[in-house]
Amino acid sequence: MTASFKTLPEPHTRPGSGHLQDWALGPLPLIEQGAQRARLGGGDLFRLRLGGPAVVGFSPAWNRRVLTDLTTFVSRGSFSAVVPYLAGGVILTDAPEHAARRQRLNPGFGRVSVERLRERMRQARTPVPRQPFDALPWADETVRRQLNAAYFSGDFDDTLLAAFLAPLRRPFPVPALPRPLLFRRVEQEIRRLAERRLVEGGDDLLSSLAPLPGGLTETRISLAAAHDTTTHALAYALWALANRPEFQAADTHPAVLKEVLRLYPPGWMGSRRLSRAVEWRGTELPRGTLALYSPYLTGRDPALWARPLDFRPERWEKPPPAWAYLPFGGGERTCLGLHLAQTLILDVLAETPPLRARWGNDEPHPGVTLGPRGPLVVERR
Template sequence: MLVTHAESFERGRLFDKATAAIGKGLVVSNGSVHRRQRKLLQPGFHRARIHGYMETIHRQVDAQIAGWSPGAHLSVREEMHRLTLNAVTGTLFGANTEERIAAEIGDYIDAANSWVGLHTLLSGRVFERLPIPINQAFVRKKARFNEIIAAYIESRRADDRDQGDLLSALLAAQDDETGQGMSDEQLRMEISGLFVAGSETTATALTWLFHEVGRHPEVDARLHAELDAVLGGRPVTMEDLPRLQYLQNVISETLRRHSPIWVLTRRTLRALELAGTHLPAGAEVIISPMMVHRDPRLYPEPLRFDPDRWLPERMQKIPRHAFIPFGDGKHKCIGDVFARTEMVIAVATIAARWRLVPVPGHHVREVPRAVLRPNQVLMTAVPRSSTPVS
């Protein structure tokens, strides 16, 4: 449906609601608007550009974990949320972005995810206008968020030097046919989409990754052994990415077992038959990457966390389009390579200094919201020197 019949569908109800939070940017658009915006944004995610972002991400991760104390109980979800938010903010606006600004942006992302998750389930727009706390917080924090983004755009318009960040790439982007760049309003909407779509999902994936690695000592040992052998404590480079194969497998298995984007929606543009079912025009269709990734016909023992299922000889048995953590087809996430690179840097930087050990007796469960997140993950920070890999 996401690939073969893509021209018969547009984004559905979930994305309609997201428009109120982030505007009509790439993340929610369809048709010619989507094609135009994807071409404009794509240069900001080219390999050379991502290479330039890596130092910023490493610096943000390193600064955060410097504040951890041996034996401290960490809320891993909160730590990863702050970590990815600072990394995305630094990537977009430059490494010297104030943490206060990142915190205000984070407040809005939390409010937006809660608002979109709630109103996707509610029928009609009347609930969006009720003077209830979730609506009031959303409106207030959205206004402040838009002020922050507008100020950055205005500042950069006055200084058109390429500063190596993503905003510089967006400002320089020009339409092939018209030669025009994006308006301030379009820039604001695209930046909003990158924040809302790009920080919470990666934070959630990292949280699940550390939870699973902590639960599986054999995975923990193999992961640290690879990182020690390949990196020896130095920062990750672009050339290291294909060499960290076990870490890549751990990331893939985390995205399969705990798909942050657990549900997608599509709406039929015309009547069609799909898998023997007649769908009229305008029908809302729900796709669940989570259910695909937990189908035992595709993944034997689907609830078992097994990074080795991504070894080349076993991957050959996985059907094409059966792994869709970033969606698929023309609407596949534009930042998939960036997100995986960010995860590699975060895990490698943290694991060079710390081992995260589960707190005994703490139960973790899945909470389906805009993303499929854990209720809470409490882990103890143990310095690597205290727990040598055996």
């Protein structure tokens, strides 16, 4: 007999608001409690009361279903749709159109193209200060400058770019507020630079995207999606190395980055909408349900990882369980900027002198992306 999704375990609710208040003020403790209650019942799914039917799953099997059944778990109506920075382009394109659109975008973000951009990004990075500094704003600046180099050969006005990206680092509802004048200025600047590329040619990302249908929109959205995710991963990696100098070697940096992304995935929660009713392990999920998957919960699941809360780069000597490590999503919808972000971060780590942690607060702080609450004050050794 199929059970109603209303019978699923759920975190503690507040009278009158369900889970909305805790979702706004403290979503990580909320979902951790939900996962714990689901595990106690032998399941991998729990319910949230967010004003409509919503469920969160955290097992590899759930992740695989959400990220591969693209006709049932659709992006239209997901959380991305309410954030103007992410509301459009390939992010909100569903099957069957998604595959063709993604295929047109892939070459610009592939390994060969990223390798061509590598030296340009290296030259644009922010010098490491001689005095103690906060790794979080430093990472913010160096990622912004390097993305400017990769996308626009450094031609985009940095003051405008900083103003455009700044709201993404603020708590909700700030990133969801409309900013028509700012967006218009950014789009005009992208269009101006794109017209130059179409006439004169070029070898940056804008040169690859400008000729494509909707390419300028994809430029703006992918740039916004890349900045904070890469910034937060880099800041956490710098902090980890400042606290664990034994891992400050180029051959260990990939494992350090993987461990950072396991514990602190910038994309801490992914969302889809159900286009039809689905049965999941004896529970019927109605059409229109908000279906969430959490790389944060999966990456910390004690059933999947030994001592899951410990920072242990050595665990990456073996491959992770399938569909248990999803900092860049998975399947057809794997993050478009995966190679770009990894190359940028690993090159910065390789060229940064050994650091020492002074003081800071690395508590994960969720917003559009997951980052450290900060500050993260470090200094050269």
